[in-house]
Amino acid sequence: MSELIDQMSGLKLKVEKLVNLHKLMSDQNTVLKRNEAELIKKIEDKDQEITELREKTRLIKLAHAVSESDQNTRDLKIKINEYIREIDKCIALINR
Numbered sequence: 001m002s003e004l005i006d007q008m009s010g011l012k013l014k015v016e017k018l019v020n021l022h023k024l025m026s027d028q029n030t031v032l033k034r035n036e037a038e039l040i041k042k043i044e045d046k047d048q049e050i051t052e053l054r055e056k057t058r059l060i061k062l063a064h065a066v067s068e069s070d071q072n073t074r075d076l077k078i079k080i081n082e083y084i085r086e087i088d089k090c091i092a093l094i095n096r
Helices: 002-095
Strands: none
């Protein structure tokens, strides 16, 4: 009979350990789920930030291209005007 009592006591201790371990694991699981949710939120925020930065980069490149285009257009107009003046000088020399 004492053997049965000893087995029951041992079983009771094992069940108590399991219950405590279950509670500990449950608490850890809750913390991990909270951390996971925070990390998912951070990832979403970073993805949004990346999207915004890509859009800004695209706009900056577009603005830079337009600016270069304006400068190239100005340079081209200046060069054309120089050629026209040179042609006018040549025509004036021919007409003399």
